[in-house]
Amino acid sequence: LPDAGALLKRMAEAIAAARTADMTVGYVRVAFTDADYEAMAGTNTRFAAMAATRRMTDGTRETAVHEAVAPKPGDISVRKTRVGAFSTTDLDRQLRERGIDTLVLAGISTSGVVLSTIRDASDRDYTLFVLEDACADRDSEVHDVLMHTVFPRQAGVIAVAELSGLVAAR
Secondary structure (H helix, E strand, O other): OOOHHHHHHHHHHHHHHHHHOOOOOEEEEEOEOHHHHHHOOOOOHHHHHHHHHOOOEOOOHHHOOOHHHOOOOOOEEEEEOOOOOOOOOOHHHHHHHOOOOEEEEEEEOHHHHHHHHHHHHHHOOOEEEEEEEEEEOOOHHHHHHHHHHHHHHOOEEEOHHHHHHHHHHO
Protein backbone atom coordinates (compact mmCIF):
# COMPACT_ATOMS: atom_id res chain seq x y z
CA LEU A 1 0.00 0.00 0.00
CA PRO A 2 1.23 3.49 -0.72
CA ASP A 3 2.23 5.45 2.38
CA ALA A 4 1.90 2.51 4.78
CA GLY A 5 4.00 4.37 7.36
CA ALA A 6 1.55 7.27 7.48
CA LEU A 7 -1.38 4.85 7.73
CA LEU A 8 0.26 3.06 10.67
CA LYS A 9 0.88 6.41 12.37
CA ARG A 10 -2.80 7.38 12.05
CA MET A 11 -3.90 3.98 13.31
CA ALA A 12 -1.58 4.33 16.31
CA GLU A 13 -3.07 7.78 17.00
CA ALA A 14 -6.60 6.33 16.87
CA ILE A 15 -5.65 3.50 19.21
CA ALA A 16 -4.02 5.93 21.64
CA ALA A 17 -7.15 8.12 21.60
CA ALA A 18 -9.34 5.06 22.22
CA ARG A 19 -7.17 3.90 25.11
CA THR A 20 -7.18 7.41 26.64
CA ALA A 21 -10.99 7.36 26.47
CA ASP A 22 -11.05 3.91 28.11
CA MET A 23 -12.52 2.33 25.00
CA THR A 24 -12.00 -1.35 24.26
CA VAL A 25 -9.57 -1.87 21.39
CA GLY A 26 -10.11 -4.87 19.15
CA TYR A 27 -7.97 -6.61 16.58
CA VAL A 28 -9.09 -8.90 13.81
CA ARG A 29 -6.42 -10.56 11.73
CA VAL A 30 -6.58 -13.12 8.96
CA ALA A 31 -4.49 -16.27 9.38
CA PHE A 32 -4.90 -19.89 8.39
CA THR A 33 -3.98 -23.21 9.96
CA ASP A 34 -3.48 -26.45 8.04
CA ALA A 35 -7.05 -27.42 8.94
CA ASP A 36 -8.32 -24.10 7.56
CA TYR A 37 -6.48 -24.64 4.27
CA GLU A 38 -7.92 -28.14 3.96
CA ALA A 39 -11.47 -26.88 4.58
CA MET A 40 -11.36 -24.16 1.92
CA ALA A 41 -13.81 -24.79 -0.88
CA GLY A 42 -12.36 -24.87 -4.36
CA THR A 43 -15.30 -22.74 -5.49
CA ASN A 44 -13.88 -19.79 -3.56
CA THR A 45 -11.08 -18.92 -5.97
CA ARG A 46 -9.48 -16.27 -3.76
CA PHE A 47 -9.16 -18.51 -0.74
CA ALA A 48 -8.39 -21.64 -2.77
CA ALA A 49 -5.38 -19.79 -4.19
CA MET A 50 -4.23 -18.98 -0.65
CA ALA A 51 -4.63 -22.64 0.30
CA ALA A 52 -2.59 -23.76 -2.70
CA THR A 53 0.30 -21.45 -1.80
CA ARG A 54 -0.15 -21.65 2.00
CA ARG A 55 -0.23 -17.86 2.06
CA MET A 56 -1.22 -16.15 5.31
CA THR A 57 -0.25 -19.04 7.60
CA ASP A 58 -0.94 -18.44 11.27
CA GLY A 59 2.19 -17.65 13.27
CA THR A 60 4.08 -16.03 10.40
CA ARG A 61 5.18 -12.41 10.18
CA GLU A 62 2.67 -11.95 7.35
CA THR A 63 -0.25 -12.51 9.75
CA ALA A 64 1.08 -10.64 12.77
CA VAL A 65 -0.21 -7.26 13.91
CA HIS A 66 2.45 -4.59 13.32
CA GLU A 67 4.30 -3.68 16.51
CA ALA A 68 3.37 0.00 16.11
CA VAL A 69 -0.28 -0.90 16.74
CA ALA A 70 0.09 -4.18 18.65
CA PRO A 71 -2.55 -5.47 21.07
CA LYS A 72 -2.20 -5.02 24.81
CA PRO A 73 -3.62 -7.12 27.65
CA GLY A 74 -7.39 -6.67 27.86
CA ASP A 75 -7.83 -5.98 24.15
CA ILE A 76 -10.05 -8.17 22.03
CA SER A 77 -8.08 -10.18 19.49
CA VAL A 78 -9.55 -12.70 17.06
CA ARG A 79 -8.26 -14.68 14.11
CA LYS A 80 -10.49 -14.90 11.06
CA THR A 81 -10.50 -17.07 7.96
CA ARG A 82 -12.72 -14.97 5.73
CA VAL A 83 -12.91 -11.33 4.66
CA GLY A 84 -15.36 -9.92 7.21
CA ALA A 85 -14.59 -9.70 10.92
CA PHE A 86 -17.65 -11.60 12.16
CA SER A 87 -18.39 -14.67 10.03
CA THR A 88 -15.60 -16.96 11.26
CA THR A 89 -14.93 -15.47 14.70
CA ASP A 90 -16.58 -15.07 18.09
CA LEU A 91 -16.14 -11.29 17.85
CA ASP A 92 -19.86 -10.55 18.18
CA ARG A 93 -20.08 -12.62 21.38
CA GLN A 94 -17.02 -10.92 22.88
CA LEU A 95 -18.36 -7.45 22.08
CA ARG A 96 -21.82 -8.20 23.47
CA GLU A 97 -20.37 -9.73 26.65
CA ARG A 98 -18.60 -6.41 27.25
CA GLY A 99 -21.74 -4.41 26.52
CA ILE A 100 -20.26 -2.83 23.39
CA ASP A 101 -22.81 -1.54 20.90
CA THR A 102 -20.73 1.02 19.00
CA LEU A 103 -17.76 0.22 16.78
CA VAL A 104 -15.09 2.48 15.33
CA LEU A 105 -13.51 0.69 12.38
CA ALA A 106 -10.16 1.05 10.66
CA GLY A 107 -8.22 -1.31 8.46
CA ILE A 108 -6.61 -2.36 5.28
CA SER A 109 -8.72 -3.17 2.26
CA THR A 110 -11.54 -0.67 2.33
CA SER A 111 -13.24 -2.59 -0.48
CA GLY A 112 -12.90 -5.94 1.26
CA VAL A 113 -12.44 -6.15 5.01
CA VAL A 114 -13.91 -2.78 5.95
CA LEU A 115 -16.87 -3.07 3.57
CA SER A 116 -17.70 -6.63 4.66
CA THR A 117 -17.39 -5.74 8.33
CA ILE A 118 -19.57 -2.63 8.04
CA ARG A 119 -22.30 -4.56 6.25
CA ASP A 120 -22.29 -7.40 8.77
CA ALA A 121 -21.99 -5.14 11.83
CA SER A 122 -24.88 -3.03 10.56
CA ASP A 123 -27.01 -6.16 10.19
CA ARG A 124 -26.11 -6.96 13.82
CA ASP A 125 -27.38 -3.50 14.87
CA TYR A 126 -24.10 -1.92 15.96
CA THR A 127 -23.71 1.84 15.75
CA LEU A 128 -20.79 2.35 13.37
CA PHE A 129 -18.07 4.85 12.65
CA VAL A 130 -15.28 4.35 10.16
CA LEU A 131 -12.00 6.23 10.30
CA GLU A 132 -11.54 7.38 6.72
CA ASP A 133 -7.85 8.19 7.08
CA ALA A 134 -7.06 4.97 8.99
CA CYS A 135 -8.32 2.76 6.17
CA ALA A 136 -6.63 2.02 2.88
CA ASP A 137 -7.30 0.26 -0.38
CA ARG A 138 -5.11 -0.53 -3.36
CA ASP A 139 -7.60 1.42 -5.48
CA SER A 140 -7.91 4.97 -4.15
CA GLU A 141 -10.93 5.70 -6.33
CA VAL A 142 -12.84 2.74 -4.87
CA HIS A 143 -11.79 3.85 -1.37
CA ASP A 144 -13.20 7.32 -2.03
CA VAL A 145 -16.51 6.04 -3.45
CA LEU A 146 -17.00 3.76 -0.46
CA MET A 147 -16.13 6.46 2.07
CA HIS A 148 -18.20 9.23 0.51
CA THR A 149 -21.13 7.38 -1.08
CA VAL A 150 -21.60 3.87 0.32
CA PHE A 151 -20.45 3.86 3.94
CA PRO A 152 -22.40 6.97 5.05
CA ARG A 153 -25.58 4.93 4.53
CA GLN A 154 -24.61 2.71 7.48
CA ALA A 155 -21.79 4.46 9.34
CA GLY A 156 -20.50 7.83 10.34
CA VAL A 157 -17.33 8.55 8.37
CA ILE A 158 -14.81 10.56 10.39
CA ALA A 159 -11.11 11.36 10.49
CA VAL A 160 -8.78 10.12 13.22
CA ALA A 161 -8.47 13.72 14.44
CA GLU A 162 -12.23 13.72 15.12
CA LEU A 163 -12.22 10.58 17.27
CA SER A 164 -11.52 12.30 20.60
CA GLY A 165 -14.37 14.76 19.99
CA LEU A 166 -16.72 11.93 19.08
CA VAL A 167 -15.88 10.09 22.30
CA ALA A 168 -16.32 13.24 24.39
CA ALA A 169 -19.71 13.92 22.78
CA ARG A 170 -20.99 10.41 23.52
